[in-house]
Amino acid sequence: MWSANMSISVAVDETLVEQAKRVTGLPGASEAVEKVLKEVFAAGSQHRSMFELVGRVKLRDDYDYKAMREGNGDPD
Numbered sequence: 001m002w003s004a005n006m007s008i009s010v011a012v013d014e015t016l017v018e019q020a021k022r023v024t025g026l027p028g029a030s031e032a033v034e035k036v037l038k039e040v041f042a043a044g045s046q047h048r049s050m051f052e053l054v055g056r057v058k059l060r061d062d063y064d065y066k067a068m069r070e071g072n073g074d075p076d
Contacts, residue, residue: 012033017029
């Protein structure tokens with residue numbers, strides 16, 4: 001059974017840990033690294049889901065984004 005908070009030891013460049021603390025605003029190394037990891041995985045899953053749509057989304061044949069920008073297109 002896995003616990004929600006697993007303690008592990010990992011060798012990480014101190015400069016990276018300090019940058020993570022500065023960017024996140026969190027004082028502790030563990031909290032900062034965890035936050036950065038969560039952000040990386042969240043960003044990765046967003047990109048993956050967008051790429052999964054390639055070939056599945058079909059725009060209308062008469063869709064004209066330029067006309068829509070100028071207010072000349074019918075959105076329906």
